Amino acid sequence: MSRIITFLGKADTRHTTVAIATAKWFAQYSQRVLLVTHNPNPSAELLLETSLKATPQEIAPNLSVVQLQATVLLEQVWEEVKKWLALYLPPSVKMEIYSGEVIILPGFDSLLSFNALRKYYQSEDYDVIIYDGRGDLESLRMLGIPNIADWYFRRFREALESLDLSKIADSIGGPLASALLSANMDTRKVQDAIVQIQDWIAKSVAVVGDAKRLSAYLVTTDEPAAIAEARWLWGSAQQVDLRVSGVLAYQSYEAANKTELEQAFAPLKVNLIPALQKHNWEPLLEALPDFKTIPHVPQPLTVDLVQRQVQVFLPGFSKSQVKLTQLGTELTVEAGDQRRNIVLPDELRNQPVTGGKFEEPYLVISF
Amino acid sequence: MSRIITFLGKADTRHTTVAIATAKWFAQYSQRVLLVTHNPNPSAELLLETSLKATPQEIAPNLSVVQLQATVLLEQVWEEVKKWLALYLPPSVKMEIYSGEVIILPGFDSLLSFNALRKYYQSEDYDVIIYDGRGDLESLRMLGIPNIADWYFRRFREALESLDLSKIADSIGGPLASALLSANMDTRKVQDAIVQIQDWIAKSVAVVGDAKRLSAYLVTTDEPAAIAEARWLWGSAQQVDLRVSGVLAYQSYEAANKTELEQAFAPLKVNLIPALQKHNWEPLLEALPDFKTIPHVPQPLTVDLVQRQVQVFLPGFSKSQVKLTQLGTELTVEAGDQRRNIVLPDELRNQPVTGGKFEEPYLVISF
Numbered sequence: 001m002s003r004i005i006t007f008l009g010k011a012d013t014r015h016t017t018v019a020i021a022t023a024k025w026f027a028q029y030s031q032r033v034l035l036v037t038h039n040p041n042p043s044a045e046l047l048l049e050t051s052l053k054a055t056p057q058e059i060a061p062n063l064s065v066v067q068l069q070a071t072v073l074l075e076q077v078w079e080e081v082k083k084w085l086a087l088y089l090p091p092s093v094k095m096e097i098y099s100g101e102v103i104i105l106p107g108f109d110s111l112l113s114f115n116a117l118r119k120y121y122q123s124e125d126y127d128v129i130i131y132d133g134r135g136d137l138e139s140l141r142m143l144g145i146p147n148i149a150d151w152y153f154r155r156f157r158e159a160l161e162s163l164d165l166s167k168i169a170d171s172i173g174g175p176l177a178s179a180l181l182s183a184n185m186d187t188r189k190v191q192d193a194i195v196q197i198q199d200w201i202a203k204s205v206a207v208v209g210d211a212k213r214l215s216a217y218l219v220t221t222d223e224p225a226a227i228a229e230a231r232w233l234w235g236s237a238q239q240v241d242l243r244v245s246g247v248l249a250y251q252s253y254e255a256a257n258k259t260e261l262e263q264a265f266a267p268l269k270v271n272l273i274p275a276l277q278k279h280n281w282e283p284l285l286e287a288l289p290d291f292k293t294i295p296h297v298p299q300p301l302t303v304d305l306v307q308r309q310v311q312v313f314l315p316g317f318s319k320s321q322v323k324l325t326q327l328g329t330e331l332t333v334e335a336g337d338q339r340r341n342i343v344l345p346d347e348l349r350n351q352p353v354t355g356g357k358f359e360e361p362y363l364v365i366s367f
Numbered sequence: 368m369s370r371i372i373t374f375l376g377k378a379d380t381r382h383t384t385v386a387i388a389t390a391k392w393f394a395q396y397s398q399r400v401l402l403v404t405h406n407p408n409p410s411a412e413l414l415l416e417t418s419l420k421a422t423p424q425e426i427a428p429n430l431s432v433v434q435l436q437a438t439v440l441l442e443q444v445w446e447e448v449k450k451w452l453a454l455y456l457p458p459s460v461k462m463e464i465y466s467g468e469v470i471i472l473p474g475f476d477s478l479l480s481f482n483a484l485r486k487y488y489q490s491e492d493y494d495v496i497i498y499d500g501r502g503d504l505e506s507l508r509m510l511g512i513p514n515i516a517d518w519y520f521r522r523f524r525e526a527l528e529s530l531d532l533s534k535i536a537d538s539i540g541g542p543l544a545s546a547l548l549s550a551n552m553d554t555r556k557v558q559d560a561i562v563q564i565q566d567w568i569a570k571s572v573a574v575v576g577d578a579k580r581l582s583a584y585l586v587t588t589d590e591p592a593a594i595a596e597a598r599w600l601w602g603s604a605q606q607v608d609l610r611v612s613g614v615l616a617y618q619s620y621e622a623a624n625k626t627e628l629e630q631a632f633a634p635l636k637v638n639l640i641p642a643l644q645k646h647n648w649e650p651l652l653e654a655l656p657d658f659k660t661i662p663h664v665p666q667p668l669t670v671d672l673v674q675r676q677v678q679v680f681l682p683g684f685s686k687s688q689v690k691l692t693q694l695g696t697e698l699t700v701e702a703g704d705q706r707r708n709i710v711l712p713d714e715l716r717n718q719p720v721t722g723g724k725f726e727e728p729y730l731v732i733s734f
Contacts, residue, residue, distance in 0.1 A: 039504075040504070040704075103511075103519070103706050103708065106508045106509050106512065109504070109505065110473030137407070142473050223380075224409070225380060232407040232409070
């Protein structure tokens with residue numbers, strides 16, 4: 001089983017330095033490591049003393065590195081999309097759009113990176129994948145894709161099913177209406193696709209929610225702004241069901257105040273990482289935590305059926321930054337500029353919320 | 368007429384410091400300034416000594432600040448989307464999806480931020496909008512939206528028009544087919560929408576391509592990795608038709624080597640910006656360029672009809688990083704992990720390319 005480790009915090013040189021150190025840490029234990037970076041990343045090229053490519057290349061024993069490039073990834077995905085479309089479109093229909101001319105839209109980078117990570121993970125070619133992404137809110141949105149897909153799929157399917165087709169047909173009227181009602185669709189193909197998508201979503205949701213398979217470390221310094229941002233990202237990570245396993249505090253010029261950091265990030269363990277000097281990675285590798293031991297951290301969501309309560313772990317936020325809403329059948333937690341629609345167990349589904357109380361770091365919802 | 372200024376380079380504290388200094392610079396000349404930042408941005412809050420809100424608030428004479436929050440923006444946009452859908456869907460059809468439960472997908476942040484910037488720009492409430500975005504490739508993708516929309520609209524319309532409807536109808540068969548062919552669509556409404564969209568795209572493309580209305584400054588230090596990244600972004604900016612007007616080199620600890628910087632970014636002007644000390648902004652304001660003078664910089668694209676040549680300005684790239692392809696009717700330049708489909712004048716359209724040569728910093732395409 002592969003394992004993915006990523007980092008949250010300001011995505012500057014420190015971030016990349018810590019990612020490389022972590023990759024080297026695993027490689028020294030004979031684990032097959034793939035370090036995944038983005039385009040552009042001159043810091044990584046300078047630190048690794050090599051130029052990065054869009055396909056994995058081994059740069060040291062057990063250590064491979066790849067730089068994700070949206071244009072290259074799009075080319076690969078486009079071929080798959082075309083095959084998939086061919087399954088559903090009649091053979092006479094051809095969209096003459098070449099992959100080479102498709103322009104990359106905002107969000108494509110995240111979707112393509114997610115897809116690339118998923119493939120490397122499933123390939124089983126690597127024991128550990130170190131993902132040196134942007135480490136910001138957009139990274140969380142990317143890692144949130146499985147849970148987002150889960151919700152969209154469930155919710156829009158409900159919405160579509162609740163549409164009264166005969167009403168639509170009436171208001172459109174004419175031959176299109178009667179056609180809609182009698183259309184001879186290939187329902188087996190559509191059903192197969194739905195089952196496949198559901199299976200994919202369920203598997204991905206399981207990976208994201210399992211710290212043994214995916215976990216994040218916060219990267220910070222002892223500067224107040226860096227700490228504040230790392231704390232914000234820590235809370236935000238809970239919203240996509242991502243486990244944060246520890247804090248790596250990079251020392252830039254002075255020794256960081258460890259006690260202060262430990263208070264800011266309790267109950268997480270804080271490791272102080274010395275600055276890299278003259279390409280000597282040894283001190284950094286020694287300062288890293290033992291990644292083989294996966295620390296126990298609070299669950300993002302705990303359901304207590306006896307007390308009829310749901311506890312949402314939201315560290316790093318204050319009361320004013322957390323919002324709870326119940327609209328229709330959905331219970332939504334808004335925090336960290338993200339929304340999480342909570343899937344309740346049958347016993348609590350569609351029950352009115354009797355109370356929502358935020359006491360750092362928990363939001364307690366009572367039914 | 369409003370003006371937007373943004374920054375490209377590593378989006379850390381320096382970036383925000385330079386953005387705030389620029390906002391203060393304009394405010395001192397009695398220009399109405401809006402500083403637009405993102406969520407989260409504890410650095411901005413510490414530097415401005417205030418907490419940021421999702422609606423503009425005046426924090427000093429002529430100086431307002433707003434922090435874009437995707438969840439809030441989505442709420443506003445959702446109302447508009449619903450109104451728009453109501454125009455096209457029959458009144459009996461209701462999708463019971465509340466804005467409050469819609470989860471934010473990758474790319475939404477960019478789309479929502481773009482829309483917010485567009486509104487502030489059109490409101491004419493501000494003379495200058497200082498946009499402290501991420502300053503990376505994703506920012507460029509965001510600013511590239513008008514040109515992307517232009518291409519998608521043009522290209523997919525062509526593709527759709529080239530579809531042979533009767534062929535599709537034949538292969539689907541039955542009543543749906545005859546309905547498709549005889550459907551009584553409200554073509555006037557659809558035509559109106561198309562004209563509106565085209566108008567919007569044309570206006571936005573004009574704003575992006577005009578340095579008097581939108582320009583970017585590179586933010587760097589004298590570290591090799593920072594310079595390399597800023598150069599890469601400089602070239603990438605050309606791909607979305609964005610003008611880069613100058614370089615702001617932030618001095619962290621030692622005096623930066625100005626000559627080296629000027630060589631790396633010629634013909635751009637380089638201004639050295641001192642580090643902020645004890646909230647004293649004066650030295651920074653004095654070090655900034657005169658933003659009122661808009662420097663002449665090379666055009667991203669120059670067409671020479673006599674020589675039958677197109678010159679593409681692509682600074683910061685080497686030969687191996689630039690790719691030219693001609694597929695179907697499209698001429699595509701790939702560089703900086705972006706694609707630019709070049710719209711040629713009638714004289715050169717559909718003509719075979721006889722040569723493509725990259726001599727830093729120009730790609731010269733001959734017909």
